[in-house]
Amino acid sequence: MGTFLAFRARQSRSRRSASVAAQGTRLACRPALRETSPVFTIRCTQALLKRVAPSPPSSDSPEPTTVLGDWYATTLNVGRLRLLLCSSERSLLTVIIPAAPLRSFPERLELAAARVLSQLAVAPDSIERELREMRRHQFGRTRSRQILGSMNDFGFLAEHFIRDDGADVDLARIEHMLNRAPCRPIQYQSPDRLVPALFRSAS
Secondary structure (H helix, E strand, O other): OHHHHHHHHHHHHHHHHHHHHHHHHHHHHOOOOOOOOOOEEEEEOHHHHHHHOOOOOOOOOOOOOOOOOOEEEEEEEEOOEEEEEEEEOOOOOEEEEEOOOHHHHHHHHHHHHHHHHHHOOOOHHHHHHHHHHOOOEEEEEOOOHHHHHHHHHHHHHHHHHHHHHOOOOOHHHHHHHHOOOOEHHHOOEOHHHHHHHHHHHHO
């Protein structure tokens, strides 16, 4: 009888050990949770980056999942106007927004992009998808001199148009004129022609 009880006790301990081992195996095989990465980067010129992100990520940014790619941003100061000029990396589509308040700059960039895309007859569902992808972002350094060169040209033209407008500055009209300009980084296409083609290719 004693031998039988000892045997049952060993069996019970063996089953418990096997159960714990199996549970450990299941936990080890379970995929680790990964942090959600930003899906696009707002690439600011040096002076602006110091104001919005004093310690930007030092590692390479993830590839953007937006159709328009990352966005570049720089300051545009004309007289008392403090503005931000922002251009899409893949299309050079450009928007101009007030600089203040800087803390809401990404959200206002998103709204400005939606406004211009609707003017270019991009499908509403495509605009909605693009805005969804733009809701997660990080700030980063610029990486293309060509894009910065085009933005310098845009800034020069925008300043000229703003001074011509005087007190009745129409930023939407100025954006429209900038986006009609042929640009070297996009093979001398204009942003307003290239953007609809990019969204058609992505759909």
